[in-house]
């Protein structure tokens with residue numbers, strides 16, 4: 001692929017923002033400034049950014065519990081995202097949702113999801129609605145390798161296929177559910193093989209190579225938009241951090257984690273851009289600094305934001 | 320007596336029963352090396368191996384079905400659904416299959432299984448990881464529903480549940496896992512369907528379930544300082560339900576407050592209130608039966624809102640005072 005400068009700058013910037021957002025919230029949690037739990041996607045930035053970069057702004061996504069990356073890549077206002085993370089009234093969900101439920105409805109991110117596999121059938125409905133309304137947009141539904149063993153996965157992919165819906169399914173295969181490895185949870189080599197049984201194309205890519213993800217996603221998006229139906233795209237990647245905040249990581253080795261750090265997606269992309277002279281080192285530094293500043297400002301905004309008023313507690317259950 | 324935590328008491332019951340009975344095995348997501356999301360089964364895989372402490376893919380319907388099928392032909396599975404919120408996914412296998420097979424087959428089969436699952440809020444886990452669905456399950460003939468509040472009770476009730484020949488929904492509470500209390504080292508069972516008076520009193524009856532039991536006891540201490548003597552009754556099992564203990568208490572005090580975390584509308588409080596109304600205690604009531612329960616909203620993420628969503632000690636104190644004026 002010819003590396004288009006604007007696209008590359010944009011993808012690099014998003015990957016930095018995701019990384020810095022997550023490092024920041026990890027630190028907030030460590031200092032006891034937020035409660036609950038969170039699922040970090042550090043090390044997986046390329047799958048979120050590469051796939052979502054293939055979409056138009058007006059396209060939809062459905063995200064997962066590990067969804068900070070999807071949200072940022074879809075163009076969220078990180079101030080509102082950070083405020084939600086801190087449970088503030090100014091947050092995307094007025095502090096009701098938190099990390100696991102951040103949604104940016106205007107930005108066409110139909111939400112993270114606390115239920116593993118919960119979003120996969122929703123993508124069918126979004127795709128169906130787009131088709132019935134004769135619209136040109138498509139929907140990209142994310143889920144993890146673990147979610148692919150839910151019944152909802154099988155029902156949804158079959159429905160999307162038989163109705164030729166404008167859906168792109170992206171499985172972020174980070175090799176583990178919580179502690180169960182894909183080697184133990186699947187009897188097949190590649191999850192994408194399952195696509196064949198629903199009659200849709202299944203593609204497996206290096207999920208830590210943002211360019212490869214982008215190219216494969218672009219093809220799937222084109223297919224969906226042309227009315228040719230869904231695709232199952234599997235991005236092989238790895239989460240560097242524990243599953244959530246209660247993980248002792250007894251199910252994997254330090255060596256394994258270290259070996260994946262050699263495939264660090266941001267550095268890989270950066271090196272490519274510099275050797276191919278798409279951007280200079282100087283420009284790269286500016287992009288990084290700008291991303292850091294954005295996260296810093298978001299944090300300040302969130303901190304200064306008010307908590308929800310207790311007397312609003314009953315609001316928002318019904319339309 | 321030695322004191323251990325609620326989580327340790329569960330683990331000890333599992334260990335003792337697995338050692339005693341080869342047909343008992345654990346099945347659920349990450350129950351092996353990880354020890355379950357709350358570490359309850361931690362270490363059991365080292366003692367009993369992967370066959371009997373079986374990690375599953377993320378497939379709640381599959382877990383529930385596997386447990387049901389295994390129970391049908393002679394095993395005694397203890398299935399774990401990581402959060403009660405996800406029993407929704409296991410619902411067909413639990414409600415339409417496990418609960419009804421015996422009856423539909425004219426009593427010629429049995430389904431001796433336990434479904435362990437943590438309920439409740441207070442951990443900042445928001446609307447998909449905080450729910451309390453016990454009322455749904457008491458509505459289903461064929462299921463038993465147990466909801467222990469102390470380390471002592473959880474051990475004895477779990478042993479009784481595993482030995483029971485019926486499907487038992489065993490509802491634990493996340494905030495109780497780390498609470499400590501005296502627990503005998505040896506095996507013992509607490510029969511299902513027997514309530515426990517956690518604190519005797521004469522002025523008012525507080526019927527509380529699960530995490531609301533320690534909160535009601537704390538409230539009772541605060542009320543005692545103001546000269547109000549509250550009796551706290553813990554049903555311990557919601558189905559079968561020990562109406563007699565509750566009725567006896569209400570006949571003594573004449574006033575009753577029912578406290579639970581789950582949403583008020585359609586909650587178990589409605590069922591308990593009706594039981595009292597239909598009993599001889601009706602004539603002894605000096606005030607309307609009062610329910611204090613979770614607000615009818617999903618559990619919010621924000622810490623303050625989350626706290627306001629469910630009854631706290633101060634709310635119990637206030638509700639009792641309202642009842643007494």
Ligand SMILES: Cc1ncc(C[n+]2csc(CCOP(=O)(O)OP(=O)(O)O)c2C)c(N)n1
Nearest residue numbers: 066114115116144145146147176177178405
């Ligand atoms: C229905 C359901 N079951 C279990 C869980 C608990 N849980 C949360 S994330 C997770 C692992 C998910 O694995 P995967 O789909 O591979 O996504 P990853 O966490 O690796 O991004 C589990 C078991 C849940 N949230 N929902």
Ligand SMILES: [Mg+2]
Nearest residue numbers: 144145176177
């Ligand atoms: Mg995974």
